Amino acid sequence: MQKIVKIEVSADEATQVQNALDAYILEMEHASERMKKDQEEIDRLKEETKAIAVETGVLLAELKEAA
Numbered sequence: 001m002q003k004i005v006k007i008e009v010s011a012d013e014a015t016q017v018q019n020a021l022d023a024y025i026l027e028m029e030h031a032s033e034r035m036k037k038d039q040e041e042i043d044r045l046k047e048e049t050k051a052i053a054v055e056t057g058v059l060l061a062e063l064k065e066a067a
Contacts, residue, residue, distance in 0.1 A: 009017070
């Protein structure tokens with residue numbers, strides 16, 4: 001069975017609570033967007049690192065052949 005609890009607050013308190021919740025939600029949305037951008041940057045850097053590793057392997061092979 002679900003219980004329902006009701007409390008009475010003044011209009012000012014209700015407005016303050018609503019404003020605080022709205023600000024919290026907005027901050028969470030901003031944090032989520034920053035995390036998404038950070039993940040995109042991480043993925044880009046991973047791909048760049050892979051490309052550099054491949055290029056390094058090619059250069060090392062060329063140096064061994066030249067030696």
